[in-house]
Amino acid sequence: RISYVNGRYLPHAEAKVHMEDRGYQFADGVYEVCEVARGHIMDMSGHLDRLDRSLGELAIAWPLERRVLPAIMREVVTRNRVRDGLVYLQITRGVAPRDHAFPAPSTRPSLVVTAKRSDPQAARRRAETGIAVITVPENRWDRVDIKTVGLLPNVLARQKAKDAGAQEAWFVDPDGTVKEGASTNVWIVTADGHLVTRPADTGILRGITRATVFRIAEKLGYTVEERAFTVEEALKAREAFVTAATTVVMPVVRIDDKPVANGHPGTVALSLREAFFDVAE
């Protein structure tokens, strides 16, 4: 495996940043994960737009010109012979003596890019079974719209799901409405066949897969409502599913050990999943 670190392509085992990197010490950095399908990096421009926004919100400079990044990502994909899998990239505020305030302006942000293969058949089998989710109280900060590497609440929530035999955890507000998963956006299909997903400006990450699935759904003739929904509504829904670059569209068949509808993946989720691989760039 080959990874990119600050201008160099290195064997993965040698792909290292310094212990005083601010990503390591303060989680002072941002990241993106892109899906690779049949050799194509999906929604690249959407991911780079969001990266640009995340960097801007945290006042982290681009470590290189934005227009250079796609070539580096493609190079890492090619060098690792990834046909189906993921590209991960991370930019931190760089290496500097530990001090909470920003380091000297001359500090160069760190950039790492890695890629790995995944098994599309295994993912499809998973989608045909569906996943179980648990719900956890929302306990994250109010800037989850920034894709930072500060993910401890997400880590703890996902481990709690795993311990419960589930695959994802949904953060739920005190009013009972579902925010999003630990690393996914959430959707339901109502009894009258409408898709519902939480507005992206209400305490969630604006998912790139969410936007693509939104477009695909409208193209397929579905009505998509952007509004909050409760766990109770999700349990009564015809279908529930999650979206992310890592899972694409993944049916949810159990919430806190209670079945969604008949407890099997729904046709809307599965058809959106299929269409995603045809439509996305």
Ligand code: PDD
């Ligand atoms: N996570 N919400 C959260 C909290 C996420 O971390 C992610 C993605 C999403 C979905 O966004 P997108 O469709 O752009 O992948 C929503 C990535 C995949 C991860 O942390 O691995």
